[in-house]
Amino acid sequence: MLVKKHFFRFTKGEIQFSTESGYTFDAIQVAYETYGNLNRKKDNAILVLHALTGDAHAAGMYSSRDPKPGWWDPLIGPGKALDTNKYFVICSNILGSCYGTTGPTSVNPKTGNPYGNDFPPINIRDMVRLQKILLEYLGVKKLKMAIGGSLGGMQALEWAVTFPDSVETVVAIAATHELSPLAIAFNYVGIKAIESDPSWRNGNYYLLGQPVRGLSLARMIGTLTYKSHELFKRRFSRNMDAEKGLFLAESYLEYHGESFVKRFDANAYLCLIKAMNRHNIAEPYGSLEKALKRIKAKVFMVGIDTDMLYPPDELRSFIKQLNTAGGYGEYREIESYQGHDAFLVDFEKLSPILNEILETSVQSTFLSESPSL
Structure with missing residues (x-):
């Protein structure tokens, strides 16, 4: 599958984007890729969210000479778990990164030099709000799914809280709503x-x-x-x-x-x-319970039994709290000796879980049903 990287740019005069820390950018650029096509109803979009040092190149190759495809290529494409014959899959580089989206290496229009350490403090809500602007530009009004691993999973959960009417299903892999002290x-x-x-x-x-x-x-x-x-x-x-x-x-x-x-x-x-480190989905609302009550999406958390960063017990606990708050959550687990990085390696274990979740999301599932814990 041959793909192309795209760039979405806007100035403060077109769209004003400010971080929660209070900084307003004069101009913003977002690097992104898309796979498949948006349908007429514009309801088949899946947003793939990358991890800490990932990029927008989630699948495919730019040319036949590329040494390897995108980082989630075994899961994205025709006939794969995120089937591009059915879904319009989007992946964008996050705010603050160095792979095409505005970040510390970008030129600050005010100085003509890289932002460097003058780049404003940001949080995951800032990343998600910028993604929402990109999706509006692409014509996507509501996501079929927001999915990611690690930092990508934290973004997916933030989508469910910040934009509860804009996403049907959230899949957070090897991630929770906040980092542990360790x-x-x-x-x-x-x-x-x-x-x-x-x-x-x-x-x-x-x-x-x-x-x-x-x-x-x-x-x-x-x-x-x-x-x-x-x-x-x-x-x-x-x-x-x-x-x-x-x-x-x-x-x-x-x-x-x-x-x-x-x-x-x-x-x-x-x-x-x-x-x-700073991220906590409860921060704007005063308590985790209040944040969870905002969630309307079905939330699926996928743990990894050997993950030291996001232990499975923490994911299970989140799902229990979500269901207690009146939401809908289910938990799945991958057995792997790979540790936290299993979501980037054990595709043969992750793929059937995603297939099942997508099939479930198509069917009518009511909150009164008993979710799996």
């Missing part, structure tokens, strides 16, 4: 790794080069939380990388750190990590 602690270590690098220069590093050592270390720390004990045991054991004189586990982390700094920006990483 996840925040891991993120903090990554933040300090970057800020402790002498090349950080308080985020003003674009003329001299980014803090490679700090960003690489932050990625290594993050990678540990995305995997599992069983994965490291199976893949590496205590074997050595003879060429580098390192354990294979050490060499693996070095590779991920080195490759990450070539594709991502330190300011963008901090911007998004801090947005995750």
Whole structure:
């Protein structure tokens, strides 16, 4: 499936977009891709929401020479779980990233230089509100589904709360409504790794080069939380990388750190990590119960049994609270030794779950039915 990246741009004079922190952008750009076609009723759209360092390239290839397709290609396309013969699938790069949507690497119209550390604090609601503007531009009035893993799952849940009349079904994979204290602690270590690098220069590093050592270390720390004990045991054991004189586990982390700094920006990483840390769907409403009572979509949460960032018990707890508040929630679980990243790897396990959810969403399901926990 050959695809094309698109860009949606608007100025403050056309659409005023302000963050919850109070910053109004003079201009905004959103990078996005679409797969399939919007039907006449405009009711077949599925919004795919990417994770922390992902991008809009969820499926397909730009040309036959591409080394690999998009990151969720096994799930998106003709005849696949997110069937583009039936659905109009959209994926956009999130606000604050560095893959085409306005973020710290973008040029600030006021200065003519990259925003850098002057990029305003953002949150996940800001990301979702910008996505809503994109969907209106594309002619989508209501989503059949909002779906994502990790940070993408947090966005999907925020869609259900912020725009309750605009989405029918939400699928949050390996995600909950807020980060756990342990996840925040891991993120903090990554933040300090970057800020402790002498090349950080308080985020003003674009003329001299980014803090490679700090960003690489932050990625290594993050990678540990995305995997599992069983994965490291199976893949590496205590074997050595003879060429580098390192354990294979050490060499693996070095590779991920080195490759990450070539594709991502330190300011963008901090911007998004801090947005995750701060996020809580209850914040604007005073309590989680009040936030949950806003949700009209059917909510499906998919846990991963070896996920240390979003343990299954936390997902089950959210579903119970949603149902107690009068909403509709169901829980599914993937058994995998891959850890948190299973949603990017175990497609053969995720695909049938998505097929079932989409079939369920087509049928008439009433809130009085007993959801699965």
